[in-house]
Amino acid sequence: MYEDRIRRPALMNKLTSAADAALLFKDGMTVGMSGFTRAGDAKALPMALVERARQAPLHLTLLTGASLGNDSDGLMANAGVVARRMPFQADAALRRKINTGEVMFIDQHLSETAEQLRSGDLKAVDIAVIEAVAITADGSIIPTMSVGNTANFVQQAKQVIVEINLSAPLALEGFHDIYVPGERPHREAIPLLTPWQRIGATAIRVQPERIAAIVITDSPDSPSNALPPDEETDAIARHVIRFLDAEVKAGRMDPTLRPLQAGIGTIANAVLHGLIDSPFRDMTMYSEVLQDSAIELLDSGQLKMASASSITLSAAMHEKFIANIEQYRERVVLRPQEISNHPEIVRRLGIIALNTALEFDIYGNVNSTHVGGTHMMNGIGGSGDFARNGQLSIFVSKSVAKDGAISSVVPFAAHVDHTEHDVDVLVTEWGLADLRGLAPRERAPLIIEHCAHPDYRPQLRAYFEEAKLGGGQTPHVLEQALSWHARYKREGSMLVK
């Protein structure tokens, strides 16, 4: 059995249970696991490691592509298995451990982890745990619904554990394009000139003798937890579409736009969903993750093709995707995240980057990660890779949170992930601020009047007016700059009564 999944007969004797594979792990090891935005994560080993930690001390440094599904991150964190974690996560239980300081979280640009492993800036991966559709006759590993950092982990790990997931259809073979940049100082240009180009192999090469164990699983990825569009996300989508339409009419791009990137989550997904009612045709995506909206746009024909590092769908959309998988194979490419997010490619293609802000200030500095300036939400993800190096950097947010108690537009961002240098356009349900070519003093009125919730505009105007009395390129009243966040903590609302 499994001949179609393990096509190199000599590897059959590596078949083992997850519990036995877990015995390979030792306290203090660095482990690289597949998985990117809940897609393509290992299903069995995380649970087996939780079990193993009950018998012996097991504190690992865990690297992944991005977030894992199946509550793996939370279960491993609660069991004490995860001592250090990078480069991204999105799990409530792990988040608690991070914010109490029990787990050290290193929040990284998603294009950079592989580079830092390669250059030795990070400790080398001891064991890679990789979900696969199959192992080919030459021992190469065919990934499932994401690529992430998997190729890099496999390249570096002393031992590779492969989880063959029977629920991942064999028809996924051919979706992946595995290209890994060479070592410095003799690195070539990456030969990718269009989003649809394939430049690598369809599977991850590995010397078969490094495959230490093969475990069979049969459970699907966790479905996407993006919420459906609502009135506010619809409004945001309309503003973005009107803006892009004006760019086309001004002759700055043709109606195919530039390749689109959209961050993970509800708002970006909703904006992309809104593109179904747009005048744009033959669009392409060059993104890190494809959500339901990308499949909808592929189906509507408005999206010609889509490149990403993972596919994260709702249960219903996943079913549809699998049922029609043959028709997507020619139009979807899954790449390593250092290629999907690579500065070289992002700049060359001139990506339109669409990412979600937690909050932004009146000058256009964006906080993507820290609630209240201190507590980690998920991580910066790829937003910085795209916002810095793309052609257009758009950040979207609802204007308020917590029933209006929190304004997303504040005098001073309590944490900065994207500086004013990297933010071209800000959008909320109230409107859009086009910041290109503007100085901070010109940005503030636009952001206040176009993006802030009307309830907060008087407070923001008053702050800006008072700040200007002190002068400066970026006027502030430093004594009050963070007072909104302090007021929320103290009184439960940023609004001055």
Place this chain on the structure above:
Amino acid sequence: MYEDRIRRPALMNKLTSAADAALLFKDGMTVGMSGFTRAGDAKALPMALVERARQAPLHLTLLTGASLGNDSDGLMANAGVVARRMPFQADAALRRKINTGEVMFIDQHLSETAEQLRSGDLKAVDIAVIEAVAITADGSIIPTMSVGNTANFVQQAKQVIVEINLSAPLALEGFHDIYVPGERPHREAIPLLTPWQRIGATAIRVQPERIAAIVITDSPDSPSNALPPDEETDAIARHVIRFLDAEVKAGRMDPTLRPLQAGIGTIANAVLHGLIDSPFRDMTMYSEVLQDSAIELLDSGQLKMASASSITLSAAMHEKFIANIEQYRERVVLRPQEISNHPEIVRRLGIIALNTALEFDIYGNVNSTHVGGTHMMNGIGGSGDFARNGQLSIFVSKSVAKDGAISSVVPFAAHVDHTEHDVDVLVTEWGLADLRGLAPRERAPLIIEHCAHPDYRPQLRAYFEEAKLGGGQTPHVLEQALSWHARYKREGSMLVK
């Protein structure tokens, strides 16, 4: 006369005075001028525009490579000629106008201005004013001591004014390598694989009919205003060299290191100067500006070659450079700033980026631009291009300023130009903090104990301890986060008495 400088006879009739050339300018125009870190700036037109503004209203948007010399920026600002300015400046008088809000300053990554002009995100350049060594027989322009955005301005401007500077030796021909990326969406990979490679032309092509005026000048660039090394910059240099030496010993790079970038100014120049006493050999530079230290390292033989967008030297070093110019031509390449700072190349080569911080916080967020969080100093320059995309990002600063009244290490950066994601190493005269692979809570003790001035360490420790009580990935006491800056304003010192 000038046959060697204007080699296309038909252009001789374009010779005119600066005053007459200034008549081409109209109120509200966008002007692109050569000039990068005081090198290769137009000498006559800025003064002629100041004169012209006395007769007619003249408010311009002025783009350059980076800072101008000869007090041009200040004189034009004081005359009201500069209404908008980008992407960088370093002039005391202009800075005052920026900080009062009289001049709108758009502070940009130096690699991005050309890209924004090309994509139409910025208003097109009406007139380019370019300093040149000569105009070739086919009408191409040979730049002088910098390239900056000159090729882009020339490509876009309706009219080009060329200033032929007789004090710039003809022997500068051959130093420049002019390559301009193509239009999207059909852009090729940039074929530059090593710092020394030449991929373009030695002069800037222009249709001769767009050359509207040629003005003869004969005055040199302003000399560099970098201060000589001192005890503290020597200490910083020693820490950096010890760190790089450890990288070599750990096998992460060979003794040629990676191509070096060093920001403009005293500290970076001093650190590079310190490399003369280092064990590294056959080094290369891939930087935006070459200062005295680069020439010293070329002369000592430790630097094999250097690539940049400008050469900014002290008067003595300039004289030496010109006297021996033939021996430098094979070892020095001057490129457009979008190539010297290009994310594609910076990532491919794995640049070691060495830039100066005004201040940084205990978690590694860096302020490069805003004094007291509000008042513009010079601009972010290329630091973001290199810090984000290079292999190693090092920021250096003296631990205190104003005789100890200001600590460069603060609880919370009052302005953020470089986020913790982009800062690998921090250095002051007291020591070095290697932040790679560390979470914010791990970074703080290193930064406090290795980098802060001992007088400020107790205050920083107390802040960090109190902040941790509130929890979070990046603990803060928001009510006190900016209190150090407020205290300095109120009491003249950040130190608690």
